[in-house]
Structures are given as structure tokens and as C-alpha cells.
Amino acid sequence: MSVTPSAQYSLTIRVEIAHKPGMLGRVASAIGDAGGVIGAVDLVEVADETLVRDITVDAAGPDHWDAITAAIEGLDGAHVVDTTDRTFLMHVGGKIEQANKAPLKTRDDLSMAYTPGVARVCQAIADDRDKAFQYTIKRNTVAVVSDGTAVLGMGDIGPEAAMPVMEGKACLFKEFAGVDAFPICLDTKDTDEIVRTVKLLAPTFGGVNLEDISAPRCFEIEDRLKAELDIPVFHDDQHGTAIVTLAALLNACKITGRDLMDLRVLVTGLGAAGVAVTKILMEAGVRHVIGADSRGVVSTERADYQDGSMNSMKRWYAEHSNPEKITGTPADAIDGCDLFIGLSGARIFPAETLAKMNRDAMVFAMANPNPEVSPEEAAPYARIIATGRSDYPNQINNVLAFPGIFRGALDVRAQQITEEMKMAAARAIAQIIPDSELREDYIVPSVFNREVAPAVAEAVAQEARRTGAARVDDHAIGFAAGDVDRLLS
Numbered sequence: 001m002s003v004t005p006s007a008q009y010s011l012t013i014r015v016e017i018a019h020k021p022g023m024l025g026r027v028a029s030a031i032g033d034a035g036g037v038i039g040a041v042d043l044v045e046v047a048d049e050t051l052v053r054d055i056t057v058d059a060a061g062p063d064h065w066d067a068i069t070a071a072i073e074g075l076d077g078a079h080v081v082d083t084t085d086r087t088f089l090m091h092v093g094g095k096i097e098q099a100n101k102a103p104l105k106t107r108d109d110l111s112m113a114y115t116p117g118v119a120r121v122c123q124a125i126a127d128d129r130d131k132a133f134q135y136t137i138k139r140n141t142v143a144v145v146s147d148g149t150a151v152l153g154m155g156d157i158g159p160e161a162a163m164p165v166m167e168g169k170a171c172l173f174k175e176f177a178g179v180d181a182f183p184i185c186l187d188t189k190d191t192d193e194i195v196r197t198v199k200l201l202a203p204t205f206g207g208v209n210l211e212d213i214s215a216p217r218c219f220e221i222e223d224r225l226k227a228e229l230d231i232p233v234f235h236d237d238q239h240g241t242a243i244v245t246l247a248a249l250l251n252a253c254k255i256t257g258r259d260l261m262d263l264r265v266l267v268t269g270l271g272a273a274g275v276a277v278t279k280i281l282m283e284a285g286v287r288h289v290i291g292a293d294s295r296g297v298v299s300t301e302r303a304d305y306q307d308g309s310m311n312s313m314k315r316w317y318a319e320h321s322n323p324e325k326i327t328g329t330p331a332d333a334i335d336g337c338d339l340f341i342g343l344s345g346a347r348i349f350p351a352e353t354l355a356k357m358n359r360d361a362m363v364f365a366m367a368n369p370n371p372e373v374s375p376e377e378a379a380p381y382a383r384i385i386a387t388g389r390s391d392y393p394n395q396i397n398n399v400l401a402f403p404g405i406f407r408g409a410l411d412v413r414a415q416q417i418t419e420e421m422k423m424a425a426a427r428a429i430a431q432i433i434p435d436s437e438l439r440e441d442y443i444v445p446s447v448f449n450r451e452v453a454p455a456v457a458e459a460v461a462q463e464a465r466r467t468g469a470a471r472v473d474d475h476a477i478g479f480a481a482g483d484v485d486r487l488l489s
């Protein structure tokens, strides 16, 4: 849906240019006239007759790449040698690697890090398994587990194809909260097998972040793992999304002068994210919700509810929403709504449908990578617009939640992420923006705001302390865990 040039379609174009005055300017103009946005320009090779340069250009998509390279080829004295898709280049060999914390230069180093010294550490843990948190990576390492069945809005694309997203989550954990996370993509969709596999892996990890596992299996998988493991288990697409959506809504309501209790809300997509978002909004006070899945608006009148074929989560939904028993499509149900929340897929209805919403409408179109309705098209009908993407303002994305949530939980060694912790995290995210700075295009902090993860971690840790769920209090060293380990070693 990207129509404007952006970094996701950034291309490095290697161009051989005649070595004479004005040529680089002509190449730059050709790129600009074709709509490309030039970034870096590097000199690769100089010869008597020619220069070779790498020109980095943001474009709007593959067709636009062709138009830009054709424009360069159309010049006398310029020739495209080759092109590199920078997004793919960033993924060559994967995005993360393992790194050693202890030096291994001498025999002494080896005899401590490995045999024979390591055996004493193993024995200490064998005598007291809790010491795994002190002397292994468990204390700071989270498993990012997916079966590849609901990857972004791309659906069931399989475990190998899910890896770039899971590696990306690991990058975000490390970057924003100093948490070491490891991507694990499983070659099974079977609930029992997933539960058993994660349980078998659990001794290595301090927490489990479930990711992009489709509904309704994700609900049972999370419930069972939470019940059976003594480390926190958190399905990011449910709870991370719910926390950030509530944070955004708290601030959007301040701007539009609304009360959660009076809102009329339409949610499309009743999978992992849609159900969890609805639940947290209801816990926070929202009373009037209508939900729609790919078969239309859900109600107790719908045939699949009546004949018992509706899954249990949607049955819950049908029973707790849509008091007027509206039937039909999301476009039918949007009449008179104040808030639209999309957690379904791209372009599910024409933007004009939003005209039926109340004034000062709020539109959170959060499907990734492409939202239910584009912000440009929604603009005439909504006062506040948010998406899950980084290239628009108001990015409602679970990255604002999960790094800090796990940082806080690991620091106090909480065994569960409770509802109270999630609420506290939502409030912490919302409060990062002072009321005086709230604006229609600034309802959630930037994902690059370094205050967010520590604030979320502190809120989670405080809640754990308050409820007695905190088993230790490492919070003082949380963000510097690596440094402290080095000092201790």
C-alpha cells in the first residue's frame, strides 16, 4: 500500500557514470524526476572515462524501482550496473548472533569457563536448581516461540518464513530492554506438541514470549503453559497489543474529551489480538463493543453460535458484545461508532464507510504490514488515526510493551504476567506523554523513546512487589545486567 517512497523499499543502485562535469547532477535529477528520494551517494571506483557510484534511493515499491532505473538508463552517459534491495541485504545471514561475555584467551580462562571449573557451577545448580537464574543465561533470556501460523497479517506462512519476524522481535528485546531473546520456530501446529516442546525447552529460559500463533489455538497454548510453567508466559499478539491499544485509547480519549464508559467501539478481527484488546478495554471500563470476524458481525443470533460451531472465545465475545444484535458486515456495524479497531487484514472496507462514524472519530487500523484502511484515505473522516506501522505517526505496536514487560518480570523473577501488571504497563506507556504535549498525531510515544521500556519495567516490577509476586529484586541492575555480570566474573 506504500505509495510514497520509504525505507522499506530502499534500493542501492550501482551506476557507472561518464567522468565529466554535471553528470552526477543529471543522474540525481533523473532519479528525483522519477519520484525517488536520494539518501547516501558513495564513490566506488574511479577510472579515466567513468566513475562508479552507489546511490541509495527510497522508492514506493518494485514497479517504482523499475521506473527509476529506466530513467537512469535513459540518460546518455549513465548505466545501471546492478541494484541491491537494502531490506534483503539487512537480512543476509540473519539479524542476530551469539556473543561471548567471558574472555577465552588463556588456559586459566578455559579451566573456569569450561571443564574442569564449570563442573563446580553445574553441581551448585544441581544442588539448588534456582541457582540457574544466577549462573546461567536463564536470568536474562526469553524464548520467542512461533509456529508461523499468524505471521503479521500474512497468515499461515510456515515456521521458516516466520523467522525474520521472530529474529526481529529478538532484536527489539535486546535493543530496548537488554533482554536476550532467542527465536524458536516450531515445525508443528499441534497444540499438544507445542505445549510439550515449550515445556521441554523451559529450563533454558527465564520467560516465554509466544508470537504469531493463530487463534483459537493460541488461547489454549498460553493457558496451558501458564498453568504448567514457573516462568512467565506471554502471548505478545494478545497482551502486548492489548496493553498498547489501551495506552493509545487513554490518551486519545483525553484529546477528544471522551469517557471510556460512553464509547461505542467496532473491532474487526476476532483472533488473538482482537479478543485480547476487547478484554482489556472492557476491564478498563468500555461497555459497548461490537466485533466482526471474516464472516461478519458476531452475535448470539448468528447461525454458528446457534448451531454450536462457533469457537469458545467467539462465543464469549458474542455473549459480551453487540447488545443491539446487529447483523451484517463491519460496514453495517460502524454506524454511530466512536472508535474503530482493526486487527484483521488489509483494506477490509472502503474508507468512505468511516463517514458513518460519530464526529471526532478515532480509527486504529492496526493490521500489519498493511492496515485495514490507509491513513491518507481515512483522514477526511477521522480526528485520530493510528496504525501498527513505523512510517506513519501514532504507531500502535506491541514493541512498546513486550521488551519492558519481560525486563520487569525477569528483574523480580515474577512467575506470571498478571492482569494488574498489564494495566499498570498500559498506564505507564500512556503517561510517558505529558497531557500538555498530547496531540492528534501524538497519542503514543515513539517506539524509539528510550523512556518507555524502563517505565513499563518499573510498573510491572512495582505491581509484582505490591502483590507479592516478586521473588527477588534485581531491578537496580536490570538494564545493566550484562555489565554487572562482567563485574562479578
Ligand SMILES: NC(=O)c1ccc[n+]([C@@H]2O[C@H](COP(=O)([O-])OP(=O)(O)OC[C@H]3O[C@@H](n4cnc5c(N)ncnc54)[C@H](O)[C@@H]3O)[C@@H](O)[C@H]2O)c1
Pocket (backbone or CB within 6 Å): 149, 150, 151, 152, 153, 154, 212, 213, 214, 215, 236, 237, 238, 241, 268, 269, 270, 271, 272, 273, 274, 292, 293, 294, 295, 342, 343, 344, 345, 348, 366, 367, 368, 369, 387, 388, 389, 396, 397, 398, 399
Ligand atoms: N499493531 C500491532 O501491534 C499488532 C499486534 C498484533 C496483531 N496485529 C495485526 O492484527 C492482525 C491479526 O493478528 P492476530 O494475531 O490476531 O491473528 P489471528 O490469525 O489470530 O486473527 C486474525 C483474525 O482476523 C479475522 N479476519 C481476517 N480477515 C478479516 C476481515 N476481512 N474482516 C474481519 N475479520 C477478518 C480472522 O477471521 C481472524 O479471526 C494481523 O494483521 C496482525 O499483523 C497488529
Ligand SMILES: O=C(O)C[C@H](O)C(=O)O
Pocket (backbone or CB within 6 Å): 151, 152, 153, 165, 212, 236, 237, 367, 368, 388, 397, 398, 399
Ligand atoms: O510484529 C509486529 O510488528 C506487531 C505484531 O506482533 C504483529 O503480529 O503484527
Ligand SMILES: [Mg+2]
Pocket (backbone or CB within 6 Å): 152, 211, 212, 236, 237
Ligand atoms: Mg505478532
